[in-house]
Amino acid sequence: ESSQVEGVIRKMRWLPLLCLLFISVFSNPTVRVGNSGGRITNLANVTVNWSGILQASKEDRIIAYLPDAPQMEKWITFKSIPEGSITTGTGSVILALPNVRLPYHFQYYNQLTNTTFESEDVVEVDVDYPTQGHIAYTSNLKEMRVMWVSGTRNVPTVMYGFDPSSLTSEATGTSWTYNVTDMCGKKVNPDGDISINYFLDPGWIHSVILPNLLSNTTYYYKFGTSGKWSETFSFVSAQQNFEVEKTTTRLMVVADAGTSNCEWELSINMCSNYSGPTYAAMKRELERQKYDMLLYNGDLSYASGIAHTWEYYFAEMESITTQVPYMVSVGNHEAGWSDEEWMKPWNTGKNQARGECGVPYSNRHIMPNTTLEQSRDRVWWWSMDYPLVHIVAISTESAFGKGSKQYEWLKSDLANVNRSKTPWIIIMGHRPMYFFPEVTNNEWLDHFREIEPLMNKYEVNLALWGHNHVYQRMCPSYQRQCRGNSTHPGGTVHILAGNGGQANDPLPNDPDRTFFEYLSMHWGYLRIEIQGNSTLQVEFLTPEDVIEDTVVLHQSRFPVEPPSWFSELKIDHGIVYLTLLAVGIPLTFLPVMIYWKIKNSSWKRNFNFQKIGADAKSNQMELEQMEDGKHEIVEKNTDE
Numbered sequence: 001e002s003s004q005v006e007g008v009i010r011k012m013r014w015l016p017l018l019c020l021l022f023i024s025v026f027s028n029p030t031v032r033v034g035n036s037g038g039r040i041t042n043l044a045n046v047t048v049n050w051s052g053i054l055q056a057s058k059e060d061r062i063i064a065y066l067p068d069a070p071q072m073e074k075w076i077t078f079k080s081i082p083e084g085s086i087t088t089g090t091g092s093v094i095l096a097l098p099n100v101r102l103p104y105h106f107q108y109y110n111q112l113t114n115t116t117f118e119s120e121d122v123v124e125v126d127v128d129y130p131t132q133g134h135i136a137y138t139s140n141l142k143e144m145r146v147m148w149v150s151g152t153r154n155v156p157t158v159m160y161g162f163d164p165s166s167l168t169s170e171a172t173g174t175s176w177t178y179n180v181t182d183m184c185g186k187k188v189n190p191d192g193d194i195s196i197n198y199f200l201d202p203g204w205i206h207s208v209i210l211p212n213l214l215s216n217t218t219y220y221y222k223f224g225t226s227g228k229w230s231e232t233f234s235f236v237s238a239q240q241n242f243e244v245e246k247t248t249t250r251l252m253v254v255a256d257a258g259t260s261n262c263e264w265e266l267s268i269n270m271c272s273n274y275s276g277p278t279y280a281a282m283k284r285e286l287e288r289q290k291y292d293m294l295l296y297n298g299d300l301s302y303a304s305g306i307a308h309t310w311e312y313y314f315a316e317m318e319s320i321t322t323q324v325p326y327m328v329s330v331g332n333h334e335a336g337w338s339d340e341e342w343m344k345p346w347n348t349g350k351n352q353a354r355g356e357c358g359v360p361y362s363n364r365h366i367m368p369n370t371t372l373e374q375s376r377d378r379v380w381w382w383s384m385d386y387p388l389v390h391i392v393a394i395s396t397e398s399a400f401g402k403g404s405k406q407y408e409w410l411k412s413d414l415a416n417v418n419r420s421k422t423p424w425i426i427i428m429g430h431r432p433m434y435f436f437p438e439v440t441n442n443e444w445l446d447h448f449r450e451i452e453p454l455m456n457k458y459e460v461n462l463a464l465w466g467h468n469h470v471y472q473r474m475c476p477s478y479q480r481q482c483r484g485n486s487t488h489p490g491g492t493v494h495i496l497a498g499n500g501g502q503a504n505d506p507l508p509n510d511p512d513r514t515f516f517e518y519l520s521m522h523w524g525y526l527r528i529e530i531q532g533n534s535t536l537q538v539e540f541l542t543p544e545d546v547i548e549d550t551v552v553l554h555q556s557r558f559p560v561e562p563p564s565w566f567s568e569l570k571i572d573h574g575i576v577y578l579t580l581l582a583v584g585i586p587l588t589f590l591p592v593m594i595y596w597k598i599k600n601s602s603w604k605r606n607f608n609f610q611k612i613g614a615d616a617k618s619n620q621m622e623l624e625q626m627e628d629g630k631h632e633i634v635e636k637n638t639d640e
Contacts, residue, residue, distance in 0.1 A: 028052050031062075031108045033121035034092070040125040043098050043315035048119070050108050053089035056081065059111035062093050066102045069200060076100065076308055077261075078109075096261050098311040099125045101151040101203050127151035128228045130206075132314035132364075134321035137293065137384060139368040141238040144210045144219075144325070146173075147364070149203045149314070152225050156206035160221035164232050167220060173208030176363065176372065177201075184357035194305035195355030202307070205363055207372075215240035233322040236290055239387045244423065245532040249388045252282060252324065253295045253526035255430070255466030256331070257500030258302035259313040274523050275501025277543035282320060282525055284545065291527075292386065294324050297466040298331025298396075298430030300361070302502070305354030310364070327367065327393070330380040331430040331466065334361035335397040358397070367393065381406050383413050388530045390422040392460075394451075396431035396467075401447035410451060414458035423533040423555060425460045432465035432496045434474055436507075436516050452479065455492050459558045461536060464526075466498035469505045471520040471540055473549060478558070482515060488556045495538060499523050518549045 034047035048062050060081045065074040077095055085091030097104060106119040132149040146158050153175050159167035180199040206225065213219065220234045239247065260276030285291075301313035320326070335358035362375040368384040380395035392413060400406040417425060433448040455463065456478045473496075475482040476489035483490030498505075504521045524542040531537075533555060540549040 029108065029117045031106055031117050031119035031121075033106060033119060033123055038123070040097060040099050040104075040123060041129040042131050042318070043096060043312075046095050046097050046104070046123055047092055048095060048106055049092040050085075050117070051090040053085075053108065053110060053117070055110060055112045056086045056089050057111050058083065058086060060086075061109045062095070063107045063109055063116075064095050064097060064104050065107065066100065066200075067105055068102050076104070096312075097123070098308070098315045099129060099131050100200060100308060100311050101125060101127045126228070128226050130224045130228060130230045131318075132311070133223060133230055133233065133318050134314070134326045135235055135324075136327060136366065137238065137325050137368055137386075138209060139384060141240055141386070142211065142213050144213060144235065144237065145366060146208045146210065146221065146223050147366070148206050148223050148230065150206065150225050150228070151203050153204045154225040156208050156223070156225050158208045158210060158221055158223045159229075160210055160219050162217070162219065164220040164234070167222060167232070169210075171208050171210050173206060175204045175206045177204050178359055178363050182359045183355050184359075193355065195307075195353075198306045198308070200307035200311070202310070202360065202363070207366065213237040235323055235325070238292070242387045244388065244421070245534075247387050247532060249386060249530040250289065250291045251293055251295055251389075251528040251530075252285070252291045253297065253428075253464055253497060253528065254278065254282065254500045255297035256299040256469055256498040256502045258299070258502060259309060259316050260501065261312040261316065274503075278501045278523050278525055279316065279320065281541065281543045281545055285527065285541070286320065286324060291324050293327050294320065295391070295428055295464065296326060296328045297428050297464055297497070298329045299333045299466060299498075299502070300328060300331065302333050303356065303360065304333050304352070305356055307360070310360055314364075327391070328365050329393040329428050329430055330358065330361055330395050330397050332397060334358055335378075335380070335395075381409060385418075385422050388422060388532065389424045389426055390417045392425065392427045394427065394429040396429045399447070401450045407451065411454055414454055414460070417458065424462070424530055424536055425458065426462045426464065427455065427460050427492075428464040430465070431467045432494070432498075433463060434472075434477075434480065434494050434515075435465075435468050435496060436472060436519070456558055460492045461489070461553055462538070463492050463494045465494065465496045466500075468496060468498045469502045470496065470507060471499045471518070471522065471524070471549070472496040472516055473518040473540075473551060475515055475517050477515065480515065483559065484556065486551050487554050489553055490556065490559050493551065493553060495526070497526050497540065500525065517551075520548055522548060524548070
C-alpha cells in the first residue's frame with residue numbers, strides 16, 4: 001500500500017506544472033479601457049478594467065505609458081491594484097491623465113510571473129487643445145499676460161471682452177519651447193540623469209499680453225491656436241487710479257505644495273497628497289473673495305527632473321491660475337545646481353532640481369520687469385508696484401550677497417520705492433533668512449546678513465519665505481533681535497510659510513518663543529489684507545478653513561541702523577545698546593545741565609547786585625530825611 005501511495009505522489013508532483021500549463025493555455029487575461037472612445041483635452045479620469053488574472057498579487061500594477069516618447073522612461077503613471085482584486089483576478093482603477101500631446105497605452109504588470117498584459121485600447125489626446133493656462137502681471141498694470149501650452153506653433157490668440165458671450169477684442173503673441181539638450185543633466189548634478197531619462201517634450205509654450213485694460217474691471221477671455229479654444233475664464237484687472245487711504249489690497253500666499261496627483265510610487269517622486277486639500281481651500285476662498293494676486297514662493301511642481309510632473313501641476317492649478325495673477329519666485333527644486341562658486345560649499349545638487357537647472361521654470365514663467373531671455377539667463381529676481389504695496393521677489397538660488405548683480409539691483413530697487421503710493425514693502429524669497437532650528441553652515445545665510453541691512457534701512461515691512469515645510473512667524477526684528485511689536489514694529493516681520501503640502505519638517509522641542517512668536521506643523525496658505533496706510537494683516541489658514549494665526553502690522557519707523565563697523569563687531573548687540581544708552585543719556589543732558597548752572601549763577605549775582613543797590617538807595621533816603629529834619633528845626637528856632 002505504501003508503494004502505491006508513493007506512486008500516486010510521484011504522479012501528482014507534476015500537477016502544479018500541469019495547472020500552470022492549463023492556466024497559460026486556457027486563461028485569457030484582458031485589459032480594457034472604459035472610455036477608449038474619448039480624447040483627452042485636459043486632465044481626465046480614465047478607467048482601466050481587467051479580468052482573468054489568476055496569479056494576482058499586491059505588487060501588481062496598472063501602468064499608463066507613452067511608447068512614442070523618445071527620451072522618456074515610457075511610463076507616465078501607475079497604480080497598484082486594490083486588495084479585493086487579488087483573489088478574483090478582476091478589477092478596475094481610475095487613472096488621472098493630463099494631456100501630454102501623445103497617445104496613452106496601458107498594461108497590467110503581474111509581479112509573480114514578471115509578465116505584462118497589454119491592452120488593445122489606446123486613449124488619444126487632442127494635441128492642439130490649449131492647456132495649462134495661467135495669467136500674470138507685467139510691469140504695466142494696464143496689461144495682463146496670458147500663457148498656456150499646446151502641440152502647435154500656430155499664432156497664439158486670446159479673445160476677450162466684458163461679456164462672456166461676446167468676446168470682441170483680440171490679441172496675439174509669441175511661442176517657444178525647449179528640449180532635452182537644454183537641461184544641464186549630470187554634468188553639474190549627481191542625479192542629473194533623471195532630467196534626461198524622464199524628459200518629455202513640453203509642447204509649444206504661448207504668451208499673449210492683453211493691453212490697455214481698464215481699471216478694476218472684470219474681463220472674460222479664452223485662449224487657443226488653430227481654432228482650438230479653451231473654456232472661458234475671467235479675471236479682474238488691477239486698480240490703476242486710487243486713493244491710498246480708501247484702498248484695500250488682498251494677496252494669497254503659498255509655497256512648497258507641488259501636485260497632489262500621487263499615483264506613481266517612486267522614491268524619486270516628491271508629489272504630496274497633502275497639497276490637494278490646500279488647493280481646494282484656496283479655490284473656496286477665491287469663490288468667496290476677490291484677490292489681487294497669488295504669490296507662489298518657490299518649489300512649485302516638485303518635478304525635480306520628472307518632466308510630466310509639470311503637466312500634472314499646471315492641470316491641477318489651472319482653475320486658480322486663470323482667475324488670479326500667478327506671481328512666482330524660484331525654489332531649489334526648480335533651479336538647484338552646484339556649478340556656481342558661491343553654492344558649491346553647501347549645495348551638492350542631490351534632491352534638488354536633478355538636472356533641470358531652472359529650464360522648465362524659466363520657460364514657463366515670465367515675471368514683471370523681466371524678459372524670456374533674462375529668465376533663461378537665470379535673472380530670477382523681479383519687483384513690481386501694486387496699489388499700496390511694492391513687492392520684491394529675490395532669487396535665493398542665485399548669488400545675492402555684496403558684489404553680486406542681484407544685490408546691486410535690490411539696493412537700487414529699494415532706494416527708489418515711492419512710499420506715498422506704495423507705503424508697504426513685501427519681500428519674498430524661497431530659502432528663509434530665519435528658521436528654527438537654525439542652520440549655521442550654509443553660505444546663503446552670509447548673503448542674508450548682507451542684504452538685511454538694506455531691508456532695515458528701507459524699512460521692509462514683511463518678508464515671506466518657504467523651503468522648510470512648517471509655519472513660523474517671527475517678531476519684528478533686525479539681526480535676530482526683536483524690535484518693538486506688531487503695533488509699533490521696529491524691524492521686518494519674517495514669516496516662513498513652506499507648509500503648502502509637502503511632508504513636514506520637524507519643529508524643535510524647546511523653541512525660542514520670544515523670537516519665534518508662532519510655530520505650526522499644519523498645512524495651509526496665507527491671506528494678506530492691506531488697508532490703506534494703516535494696517536497690513538496676515539492670516540494663516542489650514543485646509544479646513546481654520547484661521548490658526550493672525551498678525552496685524554502697523555506703520556512705524558525703524559530705529560536708525562548702527563554704523564557698519566558696529567555690525568562687524570562680534571559682540572552681543574543688546575549689551576552694547578544698553579551700554580550706549582547708559583552713557584548716552586547723561587551725555588545728552590550735559591549741555592542742559594551746564595546751561596542751567598551758568599544761568600543760575602548769573603541770576604544769583606544779579607540778585608546780590610540788586611540787593612546792594614536797594615540797600616544803598618534806602619540809606620540815601622534816610623540821610624536825606626535826616627537833613628530835611630535838621631533844616632526844619634533850624635527854621636523853627638529862627639522864627640521864635
